[in-house]
Amino acid sequence: MIRLVLLLATLFVCTNAFAQNHHGLNLVTSLSSDMISIQSNFTGTEIVIFGQAQNIVRQPNDPSGYELAIVVQGPPQDITTRRKGRFLGVWVNREAERFQNVPSFYAVASTVDIGHMADRTVLDELGIGLNHINLAVSGSSNVALADRDDFRRAFIRLREETGLYSEQETSIKFLTDTMFRTNIPLPANIPVGDYKVKSFLFHHGEVVSQTEQTLYVAKTGFEQFTFQLAQNYSLVYGLLAVSLAIFTGWLAGVIFRKD
C-alpha cells in the first residue's frame, strides 16, 4: 500500500507523458528521474518507469490482450565492427562494417516475448527488440553480403557484453490491472547525452498508444569541469597535466631523498 502511495506521488512529481488516441486509450508514463548526473562516485544506476494504461481490460497471459514495450535509447554513434582473419600466418583485421547512427545505449523491456507482441515489420519499423534495431551500414564495405548478418549478430553480442545493449522480456510488471512499472539498469559506462524513453501500448499486434520522454545523462561538478577544460581549453589542460606530472615527480624525488 505504501509503495502504491509512493508510486502515485512520484507520478505527480515527475515529468509525465500522456498520449491519447481515438479509442480513448490513454497511456501515461513517468520516469523516476529525468536527469542522471555523473559524479566521481558514479558506478551505474537504474531508472524506474511507472505508467498507467487507462481503459484497458487486460487478462494475464492472454495473447490477444494488451501488451507493453518500453525502449530506452542513447545518443547515436557510428561504430565499426571488424573481423579478424589469417594473413601470412598472423591474425589481422580483415573485413570491416561501419554501422551508422546506431544507438550508443539500447535497453528494451516488455510484458511478453517481443516476438509475440507484433509482426516483424511493425517491430522493425519501431525498433523494438535487439533483433529489430535499425543497423544501417555505410556504402563502402568489404563484407560479403552473405556475411552481413554475422557482423550484425557480432555487433549486438559485443554491445550486450559491455552492458550497453540489453533486452529484458517480461520485465514490465502490472501492479494493478492498468498500472505498471519496470526498472532499466544504466551501467557505469553509459555515454552522456540525451536519451529517449519510448513506451508502446500494443493491442492485437498494433500500437494503439505511445509516449516519448527525454532522459538527460550529464556529468556534473568536478567531472564536468575537467571535461569542459579538456575540450575547450586543451592547451591549458595539456600544460596543466604536464606541470602536475613534473611537480609530482619532483616532490617524490624530494620526499624520498635519502641523504
Add this chain to the structure above:
Amino acid sequence: MQLYLPIAEIPVNIFVIFAMGGAVGFLSGLFGIGGGFLLTPLLIFSGIPPAVSVATVTTQVVASSASAVVNYWRRKAIDLKLASILLAGGVMGSLVGVVLFDVLQSVGQLDLVISLSYVTFLGTIGGLMLFESVRAIRRRKSGAAPKARKPGQHNWIHGLPLKVRFRRSKLYVSVIPVVGLGAIIGFLGTVLGIGGGFMMVPALIYLLRVPTSIVIGTSLFQILFTMAAATVFHAMGTKTVDIVLAMTLMIGGVIGAQFGARMGQNLRGDQLRLLLALLVLGVGLRFAVDLLLVPDDFYSIAIRKGAGS
C-alpha cells in the same frame, strides 16, 4: 574504491590503477625506462579505451621520469649535452611519426603495425641484451678480468665527421649518429605511443659506447622532455589525456620509481641488463602470441563518431 574517470567516461578501481602505476614505476626506476611499453598494454587490458591509455601513459611517464631524473641529477649522472642533441633528433622523428600515425589509423591497420613493431623491436633488443648480459655474467663468474674500456677502441661510428666532445660521457663522437638515434627513437616512440627508453638505453651502450652509469640518467632526461611535449600534443589533438587517471598512475608510479632507482644502485650492470632483457622479451612474446594464436573472438568494435568516440 570505484572512481569515475571524466575523460575515459568509465569508473575504475582506484587501488588497482594505483598498484599498476606503482609496479611499472618500480621497473622504470630500476632500469631507467619510461615504462610506457608495459603500462599502455596493461591499461588497455583492464578496459580503459586505447586512445585514453596511450595519451594518459605519456603523462604518467613524465612524472615517473621526472622523479628518477631528480635522483640522477643529484648524482651528476646525466650528460646534458648528449641529452639535448638526442632530444633535437627526437623532435624531428616525432613529427614524421605523427604523420604516419594518422595514415595508419585511417587505413585501420594501426593495431597490427603496433603489434608487429612490438614483436620485432622487443624481440630483437631483448634477445641481443639477453645474449650480451648472460655472456658478461659468465665471464665475471669464471673469474676472467672484464675487458676494460680502452680509450682508443673504435667502431665505424667513431669514424664519422662533425665530432663533438661529450665530457661527462667521456666520448668524442660525431653528432650524426646521435641525432639519427634520437630521430629513429622519436619516430618509433610516437607511432608506438611509448617513450622508447628500452631502445635508447641499449643503443647508447652498444652503439655509442656511453658508460652505463651515465646512460640511464641521460635517457630518462631525454624521455622526460619528449613525453612532456607528447602530452601537450595529445591534449590538443586527440583530447584523450585523462588527468584523474594520470594522477592516480603518477602517485603510484613516482613512489615505485624511488624504490626501483634505489634497488638499481645495488644491482650490478650486467644483472640489471639481464632482468630488463627478460622483461622486454616477455612483453614481446605476449604480443607474438596474440598475433599467432587463434583469437577467442574474431570480432571487435570501435566507436568512430558520436557519443563517447
